[in-house]
Amino acid sequence: MSVQADPIGLTEVEPAKKTGKKGKRSLGILRNRKALIGLIMLAFFLVLALIGPWLAPHDPNAVTQDSLQPPSADHWLGTTNTGQDIFSQLLVGTRGVMLVGLLAGILATMISVIVGVTAGFLGGIGDELLSLLANVFLIIPALPLIIIVAALVPSAGGVTIALIIALTGWAWGSRVLRAQTLSLRKRDFVEAARANGEPMWRIIFFEIMPNLTAIIASGFIGTAIFAILSEVTLAFIGVTSISEWNWGTILFWAQSSQALVLGAWWWFVPAGLCIAAVGTSLTLINFGIDEFVNPRLRNTAASASLLRKKGIRARIGFTPVYRGGGSQHPETTRDDDRPDADTGTTPRGGARRRDAAQADDATVPGRPAASGLPTNSRTTTDTEEVTA
Amino acid sequence: MTITTPQRTQAEPLLEIRNLSVDYGYDDDAVRALSNVNLTLHRGEILGLAGESGCGKSTLAYAATRLLPPPGVITGGEVLFTSSRSRESGDLLRMSDKQLRAQRWRDTAIVFQGSMNALNPVYKVGKQLIDGIAAHEKMSRSAMRERAAELLTMVGISADRLDSYPHQLSGGMRQRVMIAMALALEPELVIMDEPTTALDVVMQRQIVEQIIELKDKLGFSVIFITHDVSLLIELADRIAIMYAGEIVEDAGSREVYHEPRHPYTAGLLHSFPPLRGPKRELGGIPGSPPDLLSLPSGCRFRTRCPYAVDACAQLVPELGGTVFGDEEPHRSVACHLHDDAVDTPAVPAELAVRPEGRTLLGVDPR
Numbered sequence: 001m002s003v004q005a006d007p008i009g010l011t012e013v014e015p016a017k018k019t020g021k022k023g024k025r026s027l028g029i030l031r032n033r034k035a036l037i038g039l040i041m042l043a044f045f046l047v048l049a050l051i052g053p054w055l056a057p058h059d060p061n062a063v064t065q066d067s068l069q070p071p072s073a074d075h076w077l078g079t080t081n082t083g084q085d086i087f088s089q090l091l092v093g094t095r096g097v098m099l100v101g102l103l104a105g106i107l108a109t110m111i112s113v114i115v116g117v118t119a120g121f122l123g124g125i126g127d128e129l130l131s132l133l134a135n136v137f138l139i140i141p142a143l144p145l146i147i148i149v150a151a152l153v154p155s156a157g158g159v160t161i162a163l164i165i166a167l168t169g170w171a172w173g174s175r176v177l178r179a180q181t182l183s184l185r186k187r188d189f190v191e192a193a194r195a196n197g198e199p200m201w202r203i204i205f206f207e208i209m210p211n212l213t214a215i216i217a218s219g220f221i222g223t224a225i226f227a228i229l230s231e232v233t234l235a236f237i238g239v240t241s242i243s244e245w246n247w248g249t250i251l252f253w254a255q256s257s258q259a260l261v262l263g264a265w266w267w268f269v270p271a272g273l274c275i276a277a278v279g280t281s282l283t284l285i286n287f288g289i290d291e292f293v294n295p296r297l298r299n300t301a302a303s304a305s306l307l308r309k310k311g312i313r314a315r316i317g318f319t320p321v322y323r324g325g326g327s328q329h330p331e332t333t334r335d336d337d338r339p340d341a342d343t344g345t346t347p348r349g350g351a352r353r354r355d356a357a358q359a360d361d362a363t364v365p366g367r368p369a370a371s372g373l374p375t376n377s378r379t380t381t382d383t384e385e386v387t388a
Numbered sequence: 389m390t391i392t393t394p395q396r397t398q399a400e401p402l403l404e405i406r407n408l409s410v411d412y413g414y415d416d417d418a419v420r421a422l423s424n425v426n427l428t429l430h431r432g433e434i435l436g437l438a439g440e441s442g443c444g445k446s447t448l449a450y451a452a453t454r455l456l457p458p459p460g461v462i463t464g465g466e467v468l469f470t471s472s473r474s475r476e477s478g479d480l481l482r483m484s485d486k487q488l489r490a491q492r493w494r495d496t497a498i499v500f501q502g503s504m505n506a507l508n509p510v511y512k513v514g515k516q517l518i519d520g521i522a523a524h525e526k527m528s529r530s531a532m533r534e535r536a537a538e539l540l541t542m543v544g545i546s547a548d549r550l551d552s553y554p555h556q557l558s559g560g561m562r563q564r565v566m567i568a569m570a571l572a573l574e575p576e577l578v579i580m581d582e583p584t585t586a587l588d589v590v591m592q593r594q595i596v597e598q599i600i601e602l603k604d605k606l607g608f609s610v611i612f613i614t615h616d617v618s619l620l621i622e623l624a625d626r627i628a629i630m631y632a633g634e635i636v637e638d639a640g641s642r643e644v645y646h647e648p649r650h651p652y653t654a655g656l657l658h659s660f661p662p663l664r665g666p667k668r669e670l671g672g673i674p675g676s677p678p679d680l681l682s683l684p685s686g687c688r689f690r691t692r693c694p695y696a697v698d699a700c701a702q703l704v705p706e707l708g709g710t711v712f713g714d715e716e717p718h719r720s721v722a723c724h725l726h727d728d729a730v731d732t733p734a735v736p737a738e739l740a741v742r743p744e745g746r747t748l749l750g751v752d753p754r
Contacts, residue, residue, distance in 0.1 A: 306414045314414075314458035318488065319451060321462045321481045322411075 035288020041281030045274075048091060049098035058085035060092045060245055071266050078266035081257045089250050090270055096246035097278070100162045100231040105224030107166030109173065113209075113216055116174030120181025121204055131178065134171040142168035143230065150239045157244055161234065165227045173219035180215055184208050213293040221286040225279050232275055247271040401470060402609050403429040403452070403577055408465035410444075410451045410633075419680045421447045422633045424465070426707065429577070431472070434603065434610040436624030436641065438617050438656070440677050444633040445613045449579050453496055454480060454488060471495055471576060494524050497570035499563075499580045506566055507554040513540075513565050514550030520572050539568040543598060560591035564598070571602065579611045584619070596623050617656050621645045629653050632678050632688040635707060639719035647741045649710045649721040651693045654738055687724065695739075699730050711735045712742075 048055075058075075064083035071078045077087040119130035146164050153160060184190060185208070193207045209216075234240045235248025238256075242249055250271045254260075259267040307313070312320045410422040422444050429435045437445040450456040452467045467480040469491070483491065500506040508516060517536035521527065527535070537547035543564040545557075554562055563583055570578050580599070584592040600623065603610060614620055620627050620641060627644045629637040629652060637650040648654040655673035662668055675692040678684060684691050690700035705722040724730040725739060 310414065312414060312461060314461070316457050317455060318485055319454040319456040319460055319462055321454075323464060 032288040032291055034284045035292065038281040038284025038286075038288060041277060042285065045094060045098060045278055045281070049095040052091035052094045056085075056088035056091040058088040060084060060089040061243075068262065068264055070264075077270050078264070080253060080267060081259075081262075081264075086250065086267060086270065089245055090247065090274065093245040093247050093250060093271075094274070096158045096244060097228055097231065097248075097275075100158045100165070100246075101224045101228040101278070103159065103162035104165040104169065104227030105220045107162065108170040108223040108227075109216060109220040111166065111170040112173035112177060112219060113212075115170070116177030117181050117204055117208065117212070119174070120178040121185055121200075121208065123182075123185075127178075131175075134174045134178075137168065137171035138175070140168050143233070146230065146234060147239050150234065157241060158231070158246070161231050161240060162227065165230050166223075169223050169226060173215075173223065176215055176219070177212060180212055181208060184211055214290055217289040217293065218286050221282045221289075225282050228275065228278060247274055400431045401428050401468075402431045402433075402472075403611075404466070404468040404470075405448070405452055406466040406468070408448070408451060408467065409463045410447055410456065411461050411463050413459050414461060417681070418461075420463075420633060421460070421680060422451060425633075425635055427628055427635060427638070429609050429611060431576075431609055432603070432607055433626060434600075434612055434624045436620035436627040437611060437613045437630060438615060438620050438627055439630035441615060442677055443630045445615075445630055446581055447633075448630070449498075449581060449611055449613055452480065453492070453498065453579065455498070469495060469577070473576075490524070493520060493570075493575065494573045495575055496577045496579065497573070497575040499566050499570045499578065499583045501582045501585060507562060509554050512551050512553055513557070517550070517565070517569055517572060520569050524573055535572070539572055540565070542571070542602065543568040544594075560587055560595065563587060563591075563595055567595070567599065567602075571606065571608070574606060575608060577609050577611070579613070581613045582615075583612075585614065585616075592619070599623070618660050629656065632683065633680060634688065634722065636689065636723070637719075637721045638707065639716075639721075643716075643719055647743065649719070649726060649739055650689075650723050651695050651725075651739065652689050655692075687722075695725060695733075695736055697724075697732055699724050699732055703730060711740065 062084060064079070066075065066079050067081050067083045069075055069079040069083075075085050075087065077085075077090065079085055080089075115130050115134060119127045119134070122130075142165065145168060146161065149160070149164055190203060190207055193203045198207070231240075231246065232248035232251070235242070235246055236251045236255065238252050240248075242252060248271075251268055254264070254268040254271075257267075259265075310322060312322050314320060405425060405427040407424045407426060408422055409420065409424055411418040412421050413419055425444075425448055427435075427448070437448065439445055447456065447460070451460065451462055454462070456462070462481060465481065468478065469480055480488065480491070507513065511519075514533065514536050517539060518529075518532045521532045521535060525532075533550070536550055540547050540549055545561055545564055545568070549557065549561070554565075557565065563586075567583070583599075584595050587595065596619065599610065599612075602608075612620065612624055617627075621644065622641075624641045627637075627639065627641045628635050629644070629650065631652050637644065637648070637653045639649070644653060645657065648657055652673070655671065658668060658671040659673065661670060673692055678688055678691065684701070686699075686701040686703055687693070687696070687705050690696040693700065703724060705724050705727065707720045707722040708727065710716050710719060710721050711726040711728075723739075724732050725735045
């Protein structure tokens with residue numbers, strides 16, 4: 001077999017293309033704009049949670065004479081009726097909110113994955129027992145329980161709250177995961193893994209779990225949002241310790257000091273906005289994860305902006321026709337520098353063939369049979385006029 | 389229900405695919421899965437599409453019916469459907485969703501590869517047959533049920549199977565149900581995407597015979613996609629051989645079998661033993677199909693071609709006449725060996741086999 005040494009075709013195109021592709025792929029989830037915005041927002045709040053207390057210009061508890069000051073150079077977000085700096089309270093309070101949200105989210109997700117996937121995978125009596133457990137926890141009302149526990153444990157801080165939220169919030173996710181695992185368990189690739197002799201833990205963690213990523217991620221995000229809102233709510237109604245700062249505590253003091261009546265908008269608006277911003281960032285990340293972990297969605301999602309620009313509507317069942325092509329097509333622009341149609345003999349084939357509009361078929365001389373007719377007409381010459 | 393038997397005018401085209409190009413992906417990295425494919429299906433003809441996996445057989449069929457899922461996008465060409473019933477005809481690529489939806493199944497039906505996946509497991513087959521009819525025709529429920537029973541009988545399943553669920557039928561029966569479903573509206577074109585691949589040879593034979601019988605009775609045309617060349621040679625009237633998104637040879641099925649003109653066709657034929665005639669050496673084709681993202685220059689097959697010469701790296705072969713020119717007017721091949729304009733050695737004997745009793749100077753090969 002004679003393999004032609006080819007200086008143009010393989011060697012030139014391949015490396016350029018491959019690196020381009022890898023470069024893009026390594027960005028992974030960051031290619032998705034929604035996820036990117038969400039991650040930046042979340043990272044901002046996480047950094048604040050870490051270094052907020054040191055950034056705070058004032059002691060959040062320090063009572064001063066400047067009561068109810070609107071935002072100024074000294075107090076960026078104004079002061080409370082006792083002259084406390086609201087900006088400092090916000091910065092110090094970020095840690096509590098993020099800690100509870102992430103801790104509760106992680107704990108609840110872990111419990112739901114362990115219980116849900118195991119139940120779905122085991123089946124039989126194990127499934128029955130674990131499902132029963134999930135059902136029991138499903139009907140425990142979270143908020144009243146937290147109020148009772150917080151009232152019983154006087155020192156109930158962020159971690160206690162997070163534990164309670166995790167303990168009451170995992171059951172829903174576990175039911176969803178169990179259902180999905182049940183349908184995955186019987187798939188051929190799991191059977192194949194079993195036939196391979198893979199141990200059960202490997203099948204669960206390396207064969208089944210990757211298929212559940214989207215559900216696990218959305219479960220985590222949902223629980224984290226729920227946990228943050230619960231904690232803020234508890235602080236707002238004054239159930240938890242009011243001396244421990246979080247955004248809910250700010251709202252509690254604002255409400256009890258009648259900030260709304262006094263027109264002190266700077267007291268409650270920033271905290272409310274922060275809660276909304278964290279919720280938004282988590283939701284955006286959730287969208288991004290959805291599109292990213294599903295390899296089928298990934299391509300379409302990643303090129304969504306490109307599709308909009310070209311005006312292509314990618315739908316199942318109605319393949320889009322994009323005729324922006326011609327010279328605009330990327331394939332052809334890349335090859336445009338090569339002489340093609342005018343010379344007749346093509347120095348490099350791919351080019352001529354790829355942009356080939358029907359028109360330049362006639363420019364190839366020398367094919368006796370092809371003389372000027374579209375190539376397929378040979379078989380249909382006799383009826384060409386009928387259909388035209 | 390009356391069954392119309394159209395005249396078998398061989399030369400009348402039903403589906404004309406012209407310069408069809410398809411990309412997978414939307415950006416600069418898009419893979420060009422089909423490059424300017426030209427293909428004509430005549431009325432009453434069984435056209436086989438053959439080639440290795442990934443050469444674009446299914447892509448061609450699904451692009452022509454606009455059923456290609458994302459990220460597939462048609463980047464150019466025409467697909468002309470000429471209906472004899474003078475309903476909506478024209479370029480499928482320019483039809484609105486509504487026209488397309490109306491055209492589907494009524495004019496162009498598809499038999500999918502996996503009957504188990506194409507039939508909904510929670511509905512009885514009768515209901516699924518009726519649903520297909522109800523989407524297009526205004527008929528009474530009982531008339532539709534009658535029609536469904538008729539269809540099942542037509543494909544050799546007793547009518548009382550209407551009340552069976554898909555899992556209660558064997559693989560072969562399910563495939564027959566799929567064929568019955570495809571024929572429900574008496575379409576003019578039936579696309580069969582590897583309909584017998586999952587079946588054993590006995591069942592395969594029965595299904596193929598059934599298809600031919602039904603085709604002769606009802607007069608539809610078939611595009612039959614398979615990688616089983618030996619099956620096609622028996623079944624099809626004409627075979628188009630595809631390679632790396634292009635059609636490399638288009639000829640009658642007997643001609644393809646006895647007188648291949650393209651090295652790739654010859655290679656495919658050497659990949660399975662002949663049932664009759666002298667034994668051939670089982671050579672197969674070395675290597676694997678090229679990566680569509682980094683195609684070799686010139687001829688796409690040249691890296692695997694035993695006859696490749698320098699010119700093959702320079703020029704892209706066009707689908708054109710064979711070296712025998714006007715003696716073989718009904719077949720075309722895309723190979724420089726057959727192109728007088730390109731400086732290549734004489735066509736090797738393997739690719740220049742002539743039918744017995746005919747010489748190079750013979751008059752009409754037909």
